[in-house]
Amino acid sequence: MMHFQRFLAAAGFIAVVIALTLLVPRPSDAIPAFSRQYQTSCSTCHLDFPKLNDFGKAFKDAGFKFPKDDQTFLKLPPVMLGAPAQKDLWPNTIWPGTIPGMPPIGLRMNNFFQVSGRHANDFNQLNPAGTPVGTVGGSPYVPRTDFETGLFSIFTAGNFGSGIAFWVDDDISVAGDNSAGGLGDGYLKFVDISRFVHLPKDSLSLRAGRFELDLPFTQARSINLSSYDIYDEANVGAMNSIVPLQQFVNNQFGFADVANGLELSGGHQYGGYHYSIAVVNQNTSGISQSANTSTFVPSATGGANGGLGFASDSNFKDIYSRLSYRFNLERDSASRKAVQAAGATGPRDHTYLSLGSYYFYGRSVQRLAGVLIDNTTPAVVTAREPFYRVGGDFSFNFRTFNLFGLYMYGHDRNQLPIDANGNVIVLPITTSSPLPVGFISGRSATFDGGFLQADYLALPWIMLIGRYDAVNSTADRINGLAMAQNTSFAVPFPATRNRITPGVQILIHANIKAGFEYQIRPKQSVTFATNSSGFPVALAPFRSNAATVGLEWVY
Amino acid sequence: MKRNLIMLGIALGLVSAVAQAGDISGKISAAQGASVVYLDKAAGKASPAPTQHFSLDQRSLSFQPHVLVIPVGGTVDFTNSDSVAHNVFWPAISGNRKLSHNLGTWPQGEKRSYTFDSPGVVPLLCNVHSEMSGYIIVSPTPYYALADAAGNFTIPNVPDGSYTVTVWHEGAKPVSKPITVNGSAKLDMSF
Numbered sequence A: 001m002m003h004f005q006r007f008l009a010a011a012g013f014i015a016v017v018i019a020l021t022l023l024v025p026r027p028s029d030a031i032p033a034f035s036r037q038y039q040t041s042c043s044t045c046h047l048d049f050p051k052l053n054d055f056g057k058a059f060k061d062a063g064f065k066f067p068k069d070d071q072t073f074l075k076l077p078p079v080m081l082g083a084p085a086q087k088d089l090w091p092n093t094i095w096p097g098t099i100p101g102m103p104p105i106g107l108r109m110n111n112f113f114q115v116s117g118r119h120a121n122d123f124n125q126l127n128p129a130g131t132p133v134g135t136v137g138g139s140p141y142v143p144r145t146d147f148e149t150g151l152f153s154i155f156t157a158g159n160f161g162s163g164i165a166f167w168v169d170d171d172i173s174v175a176g177d178n179s180a181g182g183l184g185d186g187y188l189k190f191v192d193i194s195r196f197v198h199l200p201k202d203s204l205s206l207r208a209g210r211f212e213l214d215l216p217f218t219q220a221r222s223i224n225l226s227s228y229d230i231y232d233e234a235n236v237g238a239m240n241s242i243v244p245l246q247q248f249v250n251n252q253f254g255f256a257d258v259a260n261g262l263e264l265s266g267g268h269q270y271g272g273y274h275y276s277i278a279v280v281n282q283n284t285s286g287i288s289q290s291a292n293t294s295t296f297v298p299s300a301t302g303g304a305n306g307g308l309g310f311a312s313d314s315n316f317k318d319i320y321s322r323l324s325y326r327f328n329l330e331r332d333s334a335s336r337k338a339v340q341a342a343g344a345t346g347p348r349d350h351t352y353l354s355l356g357s358y359y360f361y362g363r364s365v366q367r368l369a370g371v372l373i374d375n376t377t378p379a380v381v382t383a384r385e386p387f388y389r390v391g392g393d394f395s396f397n398f399r400t401f402n403l404f405g406l407y408m409y410g411h412d413r414n415q416l417p418i419d420a421n422g423n424v425i426v427l428p429i430t431t432s433s434p435l436p437v438g439f440i441s442g443r444s445a446t447f448d449g450g451f452l453q454a455d456y457l458a459l460p461w462i463m464l465i466g467r468y469d470a471v472n473s474t475a476d477r478i479n480g481l482a483m484a485q486n487t488s489f490a491v492p493f494p495a496t497r498n499r500i501t502p503g504v505q506i507l508i509h510a511n512i513k514a515g516f517e518y519q520i521r522p523k524q525s526v527t528f529a530t531n532s533s534g535f536p537v538a539l540a541p542f543r544s545n546a547a548t549v550g551l552e553w554v555y
Numbered sequence B: 001m002k003r004n005l006i007m008l009g010i011a012l013g014l015v016s017a018v019a020q021a022g023d024i025s026g027k028i029s030a031a032q033g034a035s036v037v038y039l040d041k042a043a044g045k046a047s048p049a050p051t052q053h054f055s056l057d058q059r060s061l062s063f064q065p066h067v068l069v070i071p072v073g074g075t076v077d078f079t080n081s082d083s084v085a086h087n088v089f090w091p092a093i094s095g096n097r098k099l100s101h102n103l104g105t106w107p108q109g110e111k112r113s114y115t116f117d118s119p120g121v122v123p124l125l126c127n128v129h130s131e132m133s134g135y136i137i138v139s140p141t142p143y144y145a146l147a148d149a150a151g152n153f154t155i156p157n158v159p160d161g162s163y164t165v166t167v168w169h170e171g172a173k174p175v176s177k178p179i180t181v182n183g184s185a186k187l188d189m190s191f
């Protein structure tokens, strides 16, 4: 019982952290490392870094190489790890390769200034009366204005020859405000392994390690200051006394979470088909097992019995797949098939329409301290709740105008704990609740939503952004403040969290960007009264708009 | 070379009857960068447009050569030797924005030609690779030279007389000064 409460508290904490990350701008990377290797400008690959232009997409597809004649463009020749002729002697010698002539390293730093709406602290009404802010159990106090340090991250990426690409990025800020030091992506990609099995060129590549899922629109390398709400949506079921709906679902999986696993992919991002299918670790609790200090558990950090630890909290491996097709719309067929379209005044991005779909399947696991059917013998009872996220996306591009959007439907099976008499245990579980012996299915926890965004590069250094985010969830309380227990905010009110976010980004130097965005949210309430018909009525609705300015530089 | 000889031949044919000719030579000292020396005006003769084309390549994300000198009326073939698309444009010629031009884009192995009828400095840019930089110096007369890596140059067979000579050096303001050729002339300058 205590375990479960602690579990709930931890889950609540995580939910608050997730909510806060909505306010804290997310990382985005441009790769000065490549700029150094090829002695070329950011604009060779990026529109408004880190947004890739068509050439940048082709460069990435090719394994961080120029799609053709890469060696003629490299200004820093790679170091040969063995003569190419050594290949003839294999297996009596080591298969040779290359490493970049200089470690391809890029660095990135950002700072922010945020203005929060006057009502941002109205969320404190979620706390029991008399709870001071900033204390354990109390909401943090949100100042009207705040200077925030972002992150300092290092990233390195390139190619080892033989079509083997690598990428590692790491936030090395481990102290200071918002420091969230940690590994981002870290993977090897074996590009075009289709050539070994006589499949069409680029139809099969393998990526292994740690990576962002092949999302229709990247989050880790997004130009936006704030992340897409739907990508952060953890599916947390409704458990509220004023509505009959009971959902024992606490799935902390977020679509933009970094995944550990393997991915097969093929096709191109700059035209034609593209697919990927990945098998990745399941971690729906959001708690890393590498923190486990039990002497019976080998730790990933080597702290316990040595050996490898565990990053997954389930035996099941999740599956993600994506399929998309991009129609380049130039009339001239040679131009249509080229990496970039031939414009009258120079090459430019294609006019295109891209359509895609994606599907994620996993099995969330919740383990509870319970009893056997005799109602006395202690036992761990496990709820396995299969879940999926499915959706579609589109992107339309004309010159420097790009309109794109994504829709997602999320579905988690809802396994309600039952006691030895077969009765559903009323949620949330407390110390006086009966012990669970098993589970029965209840109404599934679902959500849907997405985003629609328009980017317009008005000048090569000015990007105008208009964006709409929406998340509809039966359980979503205000802006992700899910799991705040015993709050009266619940389903009868629009449980949608949506916002309109206009923004502008200005490259004040080729490698320095100033960004601004304003998040406009609908009115919401945290306090309610009951009207004469017995329905709750929202009191004192308020908005919690926020404006953020970011300054980011890469070198 | 052959082209120069022909032009010189024409020039000599015009002037040899009345005057002696000599070389202008010297050294343009600079920390780095190419220098071009040319005569602003060669009195009493119109230089015919050269018939042979000059060539300027785009290779490994750069303009090659980085600096090209041509006489006014000269035609340059812009080739693209890279497997990536390039563009060539110039926002102005010697600061005159009315003379800006964009040649568009063309695939690997192909070329576009352009005839430069206005003398001046043509800064070449590529709107895909903003780091790409090149210069065409369109000399008003057929008397010009591109200094070598050490800065040494020779403008051969300049008819005796008084001229204005201009020295262009990348990144610096062009410098003009009078020069008199009497058999030969020396010009040393540093940037």
Ligand SMILES: [Cu+2]
Pocket: B061, B085, B086, B087, B126, B127, B128, B129, B132
């Ligand atoms: Cu170019």
